[in-house]
Amino acid sequence: xxxxxxxxxxxxxxxxxxxxxxxxxxxxxxxxxxxxxxxxxxxxxxxxxxxxxxxxxxxxxxxxxxxxxxxxxxxxxxxxxxxxxxxxxxxxxxxxxxxxxxxxxxxxxxxxxxxxxxxxxxxxxxxxxxxxxxxxxxxxxxxxxxxxxxxxxxxxxxxxxxxxxxxxxxxxxxxxxxxxxxxxxxxxxxxxxxxxxxxxxxx
Numbered sequence: 791x792x793x794x795x796x797x798x799x800x801x802x803x804x805x806x807x808x809x810x811x812x813x814x815x816x817x818x819x820x821x822x823x824x825x826x827x828x829x830x831x832x833x834x835x836x837x838x839x840x841x842x843x844x845x846x847x848x849x850x851x852x853x854x855x856x857x858x859x860x861x862x863x864x865x866x867x868x869x870x871x872x873x874x875x876x877x878x879x880x881x882x883x884x885x886x887x888x889x890x891x892x893x894x895x896x897x898x899x900x901x902x903x904x905x906x907x908x909x910x911x912x913x914x915x916x917x918x919x920x921x922x923x924x925x926x927x928x929x930x931x932x933x934x935x936x937x938x939x940x941x942x943x944x945x946x947x948x949x950x951x952x953x954x955x956x957x958x959x960x961x962x963x964x965x966x967x968x969x970x971x972x973x974x975x976x977x978x979x980x981x982x983x984x985x986x987x988x989x990x991x992x993x
Contacts, residue, residue, distance in 0.1 A: 795881060796879075798851060799878075805842065805881065808888035808890065809891075842883055843881075847916050851879070853878065853919075854881050855869035855883070856914055857882060857884050858884070858903070858913060860885070861903045861907075870882065887901050891946045892951070901942075904937065904942045906932055907935065907936050908937050908942035909932070909974070912930070912974065913930075913931040914978060916929075930981070934979075935971065935972075939968045
C-alpha cells in the first residue's frame with residue numbers, strides 16, 4: 791500500500807478498517823486498538839493502533855480521508871467526491887464494523903457512531919489541492935469526544951472479554967487508551983487550527 795501511494799500515480803484506494811485481520815480468522819493487526827482481544831492478543835493488545843492516515847500524510851501529495859458512514863453520511867460522500875476529483879493518489883480509510891468485534895451486526899452503524907463520539911475514530915480530510923491554494927490541507931470533521939472510550943467498548947466482546955478475564959488489566963488499558971484519545975484529538979485540533987505557513991513548517 792505504501793509503495794502504491796508513494797508512486798504518485800492517480801490511483802484511488804479504499805481501506806476497510808475492521809481493526810483486525812478479518813479474513814484470517816480475527817488475528818491481531820497493527821490496526822487493533824489497545825485492550826482489544828484477538829488471536830495472538832488473548833490478553834488484549836498492549837499498544838496503541840497504527841495511525842495510517844497520519845503516516846501517509848507525511849508524503850504531502852496524497853489525498854487522505856477517514857470516514858465512518860454510521861457517524862456522517864455527508865462527510866463520507868464528500869470525501870469520496872474529493873478523492874475522485876484529485877489528480878493523484880488518494881486513500882480513504884473507512885471504519886468497518888466486523889463480526890470479530892463481537893457485536894450485533896444489525897446495529898453496526900450505531901457502533902460506528904459511538905466510535906466517533908468517543909474519539910476512538912476521528913474523521914478528517916487531507917486535501918493537497920488546498921495546499922496548492924495556500925490553505926491548510928487538513929480539515930477536522932469530528933467534533934470533540936462526547937462520551938468516554940468505555941461507553942464505546944462496553945458493547946463489544948473484543949473488549950468485554952478482557953474485562954471478564956482480567957479486570958485490572960482491562961481497567962489499566964482502558965485508562966491508557968482514554969489518555970491517548972484525548973492527546974490524539976488535541977493534536978488533530980492543532981493541525982486543523984494551523985495556517986498554511988505553520989502547516990508547511992510543521993510538516
